Structures are given as C-alpha cells and as structure tokens.
Amino acid sequence: MITKNIEKNRAFTKVVLNADYVVAGGGLTGVCSAIAAAREGLRAVLIQDRPVLGGNASSEVRLWALGATSHMGNNNRWSREGGIIDEILVENVYRNKEGNPVLFDMVLMDKVLAEKNITLLLNTTLYKVDKGNDRNISSVTAINSQNGTEYSISGQMFADCTGDGTLGYLAGASFRMGAEGRAVYGEEFAPDKQEYGELLGHSILFYTKDIGKPVEYIAPNFALKNVETLIPKLQNPNYFNVNQLGCKYWWLEYGGRLNTILDTEEIKYELWKVVYGVWDYIKNSGKFPQAKTLTLEWVGLFPGKRESRRFNGLYTLTQQDVINQSTHYDAVAYGGWAIDLHPADGVYAEGNGCHQWHSKGVYQIPYRCYVTPDLDNLFVGGRIISSSHVANGTTRVMCTAALGGEVIGRAASICLSKGYKPIDLVDKDKIGLLQSLLVKNGNFIPGIAVAIEDNLVYSAEISVSSVLELDDLPADGTWFGLDYPVAQLIPVNGKVPVIRMNIKANNATRLVMELRSSSKSENYTPDTVDAVIEFDLKKGENEIIADFSYSYTAPRYAFICLMKNSEISVPMSGRLVTGLTTVYNYINPAVSNFGKQIPPEGIGVEEFEFWCPKRRPENKNIAMSFVPALTPFGSKNLRSSYYRPYIGTNAWVAAFDDARPEVCLKWNERKQIKSIILYFDTDTDQAMETVQMGHFDACVPTCYREYIVRDSEGKELCHITDNHQTVNVLELDKPVMTDTIYVNFARPYDNVCPGLMGIYVC
Numbered sequence: 084m085i086t087k088n089i090e091k092n093r094a095f096t097k098v099v100l101n102a103d104y105v106v107a108g109g110g111l112t113g114v115c116s117a118i119a120a121a122r123e124g125l126r127a128v129l130i131q132d133r134p135v136l137g138g139n140a141s142s143e144v145r146l147w148a149l150g151a152t153s154h155m156g157n158n159n160r161w162s163r164e165g166g167i168i169d170e171i172l173v174e175n176v177y178r179n180k181e182g183n184p185v186l187f188d189m190v191l192m193d194k195v196l197a198e199k200n201i202t203l204l205l206n207t208t209l210y211k212v213d214k215g216n217d218r219n220i221s222s223v224t225a226i227n228s229q230n231g232t233e234y235s236i237s238g239q240m241f242a243d244c245t246g247d248g249t250l251g252y253l254a255g256a257s258f259r260m261g262a263e264g265r266a267v268y269g270e271e272f273a274p275d276k277q278e279y280g281e282l283l284g285h286s287i288l289f290y291t292k293d294i295g296k297p298v299e300y301i302a303p304n305f306a307l308k309n310v311e312t313l314i315p316k317l318q319n320p321n322y323f324n325v326n327q328l329g330c331k332y333w334w335l336e337y338g339g340r341l342n343t344i345l346d347t348e349e350i351k352y353e354l355w356k357v358v359y360g361v362w363d364y365i366k367n368s369g370k371f372p373q374a375k376t377l378t379l380e381w382v383g384l385f386p387g388k389r390e391s392r393r394f395n396g397l398y399t400l401t402q403q404d405v406i407n408q409s410t411h412y413d414a415v416a417y418g419g420w421a422i423d424l425h426p427a428d429g430v431y432a433e434g435n436g437c438h439q440w441h442s443k444g445v446y447q448i449p450y451r452c453y454v455t456p457d458l459d460n461l462f463v464g465g466r467i468i469s470s471s472h473v474a475n476g477t478t479r480v481m482c483t484a485a486l487g488g489e490v491i492g493r494a495a496s497i498c499l500s501k502g503y504k505p506i507d508l509v510d511k512d513k514i515g516l517l518q519s520l521l522v523k524n525g526n527f528i529p530g531i532a533v534a535i536e537d538n539l540v541y542s543a544e545i546s547v548s549s550v551l552e553l554d555d556l557p558a559d560g561t562w563f564g565l566d567y568p569v570a571q572l573i574p575v576n577g578k579v580p581v582i583r584m585n586i587k588a589n590n591a592t593r594l595v596m597e598l599r600s601s602s603k604s605e606n607y608t609p610d611t612v613d614a615v616i617e618f619d620l621k622k623g624e625n626e627i628i629a630d631f632s633y634s635y636t637a638p639r640y641a642f643i644c645l646m647k648n649s650e651i652s653v654p655m656s657g658r659l660v661t662g663l664t665t666v667y668n669y670i671n672p673a674v675s676n677f678g679k680q681i682p683p684e685g686i687g688v689e690e691f692e693f694w695c696p697k698r699r700p701e702n703k704n705i706a707m708s709f710v711p712a713l714t715p716f717g718s719k720n721l722r723s724s725y726y727r728p729y730i731g732t733n734a735w736v737a738a739f740d741d742a743r744p745e746v747c748l749k750w751n752e753r754k755q756i757k758s759i760i761l762y763f764d765t766d767t768d769q770a771m772e773t774v775q776m777g778h779f780d781a782c783v784p785t786c787y788r789e790y791i792v793r794d795s796e797g798k799e800l801c802h803i804t805d806n807h808q809t810v811n812v813l814e815l816d817k818p819v820m821t822d823t824i825y826v827n828f829a830r831p832y833d834n835v836c837p838g839l840m841g842i843y844v845c
C-alpha cells in the first residue's frame with residue numbers, strides 16, 4: 084500500500100536513459116532506422132507517442148505502405164524497396180497475406196522487440212530538447228502519460244522520424260512548410276496556389292462490416308448534413324463505391340489550406356464530421372440498399388498526415404531530379420511513386436482528388452537530403468527530408484521514407500565508429516562506406532554499383548552444378564486475348580534471339596510485333612521502337628518465327644511487344660524464371676495510369692506509355708522459344724553489385740532439370756569464415772501493400788525455401804528448411820577454417836526457375 088502526506092507539488096517519476104542513437108517517431112521510417120542502428124551494434128532508443136508502431140501504416144490509420152512499385156501500375160520494374168523494409172513487407176505477406184492491419188502492427192512489434200539493442204518507449208511523446216552547444220543535441224525529454232514517467236534520454240546521434248519534424252523543430256533546425264513557387268527551383272509543376280493551396284491535407288479512413296442482418300445507424304448530431312451537395316465526388320463512380328468498404332476513400336481529405344500541425348485537431352473534427360456524414364448518406368439516404376446490413380466497424384481516431392515541415396538539407400530534391408532521374412554521387416536511396424499533389428479543398432474539391440505524374444523510371448535520393456547543415460548530430464528521415472513541396476509529392480510515401488530510415492540508422496553507426504559528424508559522410512571518399520553497407524544489407528541503389536570490400540566471393544573460384552539456358556517457355560494451355568498489347572521482357576546483349584510462337588487467330592488477320600527498348604538502359608519504359616515485324620495470320624493456329632535481325636551493343640532489357648488485335652490470342656506459360664516478366668499496356672486508375680501519360684503542356688513532365696505487370700497468379704510469361712537460348716543466368720552474376728534484376732538478371736539460375744542446384748566457392752588457401760549472407764529472389768517486382776489488399780501467395784515462388792551450407796570437409800554449417808526471406812544472414816557460432824563453401828538448394832516448386840542473386844562470405 085502507498086500512502087503519502089500532503090506535499091506542495093509533485094513531479095512525474097524520472098528515468099534517465101543513455102543511448103548511442105535516439106530515434107524520435109516510430110512510423111515505418113523510425114522503425115527501420117532503429118533496427119538498422121541496433122543491428123550495427125548501436126544502443127538505440129525508439130520513442131513513439133502512440134501505443135503501436137507504424138505511424139500512418141499502423142492499425143490506427145490503416146494506410147497501405149507503398150513506394151516505387153506504385154501498386155504495380157507504372158514502369159518501375161523490380162523496384163520494391165530492399166533492406167529492412169523489404170524484410171518487413173515479405174514477413175507481413177508470409178504471416179498476413181490478407182492484409183489485416185492488426186497483424187501488421189504485430190509484425191512490426193515482433194521485429195523491434197527482437198532487437199536486444201533497442202529500448203522501445205511506446206505511448207511516449209518527445210516534447211523537449213536540450214543542446215550541449217549550438218550545434219549539438221545532448222538529450223531529449225519525453226513523457227509517458229500511461230506510466231506517469233518522464234524520460235530524459237541522452238545520446239550521441241539523433242534521428243527525427245516524427246513526420247512533423249518535432250525534434251528538428253525544437254532543436255532549432257531550419258525548415259520550410261508550404262509550397263514553393265515556380266521561381267524558387269524552376270519547377271514547372273509548382274502548383275497554382277489558388278487551387279492547390281500550400282499543403283496536402285489529412286485524411287481519416289473508416290472500415291465497414293457486413294453483419295448479415297439489417298442494422299440501423301443514427302448519425303451523431305455533429306455529422307455533416309447535405310453531403311450529396313457538398314461532396315461532388317459522391318456522384319463520381321470512379322471515387323465513390325459503397326462496395327469499397329470505406330478504406331479506399333483516401334480522398335476524404337481536409338486541411339490543405341490550414342496549418343497541418345497547429346490545426347490538426349480542427350482538421351480531425353472536420354474529418355469526423357465528413358466520415359459520419361458520408362456514412363449517414365450511405366445508410367439513410369435510401370440510395371444504397373446493399374448497405375442495409377453494413378455497420379461501421381472502425382473509424383480512425385486521429386488523421387493520417389501527408390505533409391507538414393520539410394527540413395533544409397545539404398541538397399533539396401526537386402521535380403527535375405525526379406523527372407530527369409538526376410544522378411548523384413551520394414545516392415543512397417530511391418523513389419518511384421508519382422509526383423502526387425492534391426487540391427487544397429480536398430474532399431470538397433470539384434474534379435480529381437489527386438494529380439499524379441510519373442517519371443520514366445526510379446530516381447535517386449542523395450544522402451545530403453537526410454542531413455541538416457544546422458546541427459552536427461541530427462539526421463532527418465521520412466516525409467520531412469529535404470525536398471521541395473513538389474518532390475515531396477513522391478518522396479513522402481512510406482516505403483521510400485522507410486528506406487531513408489535505414490540509410491540514416493546505418494549512417495549513424497559509421498559516424499560513431501569513425502568519429503564523423505553526419506555532414507562528414509558527404510565526402511566523396513567516405514560515402515562509399517555507407518553505400519556498400521546498405522548494399523550488403525540487401526538494399527538496392529539504382530546506378531550505384533559498389534563492391535563490398537571484405538566479401539570473399541570476389542577472390543573465390545565459383546562453380547555451379549548447372550546454368551539455365553532458356554530456349555523455351557512452354558505453353559500451359561492458357562491464352563491471352565490481345566484486347567490490349569502485351570510484351571515479354573527479356574534480357575539481351577548482342578543479337579536478339581529468333582522467337583518462335585504459336586498464335587491463335589479467330590479470323591484471318593495481321594499481327595504486329597515490335598521490338599522495343601527504353602531510351603535509358605536502366606529504365607523499363609519502352610519508348611523506343613527498334614524493329615517491327617508484321618505477320619499475316621490465317622484463321623486458327625499459326626506458327627510464327629520472328630527474326631528482328633537487331634543487335635544491342637550493351638546489356639539491357641528488350642520488350643517483345645505483341646500489339647493489340649482482338650482477333651488474336653497469345654499462348655501463355657506458367658513457367659516462372661527469375662529476371663523475366665510480362666507487361667501489359669493497360670490501365671490502372673489507382674495510380675493515374677490510363678495506358679498513357681499525357682501531361683498538359685508546360686508542367687515539365689514527359690508523355691509515355693505504361694506497360695505494367697499483372698499480379699500473381701496472372702503474371703505468366705508468354706509461351707515462346709528462343710534461338711539461340713537466353714543465357715544471362717551464369718554464376719558470374721553472384722559477383723554483381725545488384726541483388727535484383729537491373730539492366731540484366733543479376734541472378735545465377737540453375738538448369739530446369741537440376742534437382743539439387745549447388746554453388747561452390749573455392750579459394751586457393753583456407754579462409755576463416757564467420758558470416759555468410761545469401762540473397763534470394765522474392766520478386767522485387769511484386770508490390771507488397773501492407774494492409775487492406777490481400778496477396779496471392781505467402782511465399783514468393785522464386786525464393787529458395789531449403790538449403791544446406793557445408794565446408795570443405797562436408798561438415799554441415801547450417802540447414803535451413805523454411806526460408807521465405809530475401810536476405811538470409813548466417814552468423815556461424817564458431818568461425819570455420821575452410822577453402823571451400825558448398826551451398827546446396829532444394830528446388831522449391833515445379834515449373835519455377837529460381838535465381839540466387841548474390842552471396843557474401845566473410
């Protein structure tokens with residue numbers, strides 16, 4: 084029992100913590116940042132003001148996390164973010180392929196709780212910053228109202244991942260909020276403030292549930308009345324559809340003309356008015372009999388935020404960087420979501436709820452965007468990084484944000500081990516340290532080919548049990564009617580192979596086949612037609628032989644395009660091969676893909692077609708044979724700097740009939756080996772939206788599930804039987820001395836040719 088006599092006043096219990104790396108904000112950015120730092124051996128404290136992790140991706144807000152894959156609706160092939168965010172997405176699909184938001188919370192919680200170096204403070208709000216001097220944060224103070232405790236947390240490096248930039252703000256770093264005019268950065272899409280205002284607004288989502296019997300709804304008094312007149316999109320079937328069960332209504336947005344930090348509570352009340360009013364309209368207007376048995380299952384209790392402060396970094400990313408895909412020596416991350424700006428009146432606006440303009444491929448993000456010149460021990464991550472308002476329209480999405488979280492966590496570890504300030508890593512001689520650490524941990528940095536210095540794979544002689552020579556993608560009996568064009572993406576270098584196919588025609592007609600490529604070899608926008616062949620087809624099945632007689636002088640992907648003709652059907656192949664895919668010139672309105680991007684004049688955006696893949700199980704290859712066979716699957720790919728298809732397959736793929744594929748690394752002397760990392764193919768072309776959207780398979784078919792690692796004596800170093808992850812880090816209990824490492828794989832599925840994307844041995 085506790086009894087206390089009267090006292091003049093009292094204070095919360097105080098707890099003092101000391102950390103190497105203090106992360107404020109536990110959205111996906113902060114989570115990835117804390118995990119990255121912890122895995123590098125830093126003692127990290129992660130301060131999150133909510134009861135769960137994930138920020139806008141959590142069950143409290145329920146946005147699906149996305150990034151460059153853009154719902155697989157633009158031309159960014161194999162672009163799912165790597166590293167820790169990939170590990171989280173892959174794990175979520177494995178455990179929660181139905182996209183249950185509560186289960187996604189637990190995937191995040193599990194990942195963070197598994198890290199012994201992380202002290203997690205949930206329900207804890209950072210509200211005060213102390214500085215040792217003008218340029219250094221010494222400690223932060225945070226309060227937990229649940230346990231009545233005030234935490235004073237000192238640290239060496241700090242990361243602001245709060246979304247609103249609370250830590251940077253309190254520490255005095257310079258920032259901007261609102262939209263720059265055209266003149267500031269020469270951005271042609273810098274929006275007209277009359278229509279777009281200064282900022283993107285907040286949204287509150289809701290979930291509904293069919294309870295199988297009629298249920299009444301009495302709206303609260305504050306619910307918005309007359310919504311039919313006030314919200315024009317309720318008359319637009321592209322936006323409003325009762326069957327969408329609420330959570331797709333991202334356009335219930337408000338606040339674009341307000342201060343999205345100071346006015347957040349006011350914005351929330353307005354959004355609640357809107358949600359409960361829209362639900363009143365659905366339930367009680369008499370227009371939606373199908374809603375009779377629906378009840379409101381959940382309404383967001385606070386709004387999801389899109390935009391608030393943006394900090395001034397050493398470099399400010401702009402529209403031109405995104406659209407021109409500018410190259411940066413210090414690229415450490417990338418994005419690929421469209422530049423996505425919204426009308427300031429949000430839910431009350433006439434017309435489109437968003438204006439999205441894509442670039443022809445992914446764009447680099449330089450390290451300098453994460454570093455403020457104003458302080459010597461602060462990183463910024465997430466939607467607050469140094470970008471213009473226009474570029475923030477793409478960098479803000481959560482997987483792009485999360486990549487940056489990992490970047491700054493790893494950067495902090497390098498800084499602390501070398502005695503650098505964050506700004507020092509900008510140096511051309513030093514940035515490679517960070518780039519190679521990121522790549523070693525499964526990240527992809529487009530255009531930056533780094534060799535990981537201590538990787539013994541470079542000095543090993545590599546031999547493999549077999550190599551795929553792909554001469555045939557056999558037909559599986561399914562056909563694709565050419566109601567819209569389809570293309571087979573194939574890796575080429577030199578002469579394009581002759582292609583043989585069986586095509587079905589309903590009537591005598593003409594097939595047009597185009598050989599296309601992308602004007603930039605690293606892109607997948609087929610904007611260049613290199614050769615065209617036309618075939619006159621008779622009614623019924625026709626064998627065609629396409630010899631484009633065309634050569635490419637450097638490795639790249641080519642598109643074998645079969646152009647639209649509704650009289651024609653194309654045979655499909657269920658055989659999956661790492662590094663091959665099929666793309667379709669069709670529409671995906673969710674990301675403003677209407678087959679072709681046709682921007683208005685003068686907004687600095689390019690016109691081009693969208694050729695996008697389908698999701699599994701529909702994303703088959705086109706059945707065709709190749710003479711000569713495609714052979715970009717050799718073991719030398721295991722030395723590549725890219726652990727995913729990029730310009731080439733970058734994968735070693737064993738022959739189709741090789742039942743136990745094996746790779747052997749041999750050195751001419753015994754080496755001490757303590758760590759092995761294997762990089763598998765979890766199909767980085769597959770978007771893995773975290774919530775709301777389900778996914779077909781829990782495990783990606785091209786990922787090896789079972790393998791054994793042995794040393795030169797044949798001693799088993801490890802035997803993994805249930806892998807589903809991209810990156811497998813095998814830390815040996817005791818280092819082994821050996822001159823050979825064998826890795827022996829079990830083929831995971833019939834009709835699949837999985838690739839191994841890389842090996843790191845140290």
Ligand SMILES: Cc1cc2nc3c(=O)[nH]c(=O)nc-3n(C[C@H](O)[C@H](O)[C@H](O)COP(=O)(O)OP(=O)(O)OC[C@H]3O[C@@H](n4cnc5c(N)ncnc54)[C@H](O)[C@@H]3O)c2cc1C
Nearest residue numbers: 108110112132138139149209245246286387465466480481
């Ligand atoms: C309706 C809507 C639709 C969107 N659509 C998508 C989409 O489809 N895909 C996508 O990827 N992105 C989407 N976005 C954008 C994206 O959600 C945000 O830009 C994103 O949240 C950025 O991630 P973050 O980690 O920077 O911030 P957040 O996710 O906001 O995480 C920051 C965390 O820090 C916490 N925090 C804040 N202040 C403090 C403090 N003082 N102390 C401790 N903790 C603090 C917050 O509670 C929060 O949990 C959408 C946003 C909205 C609102």
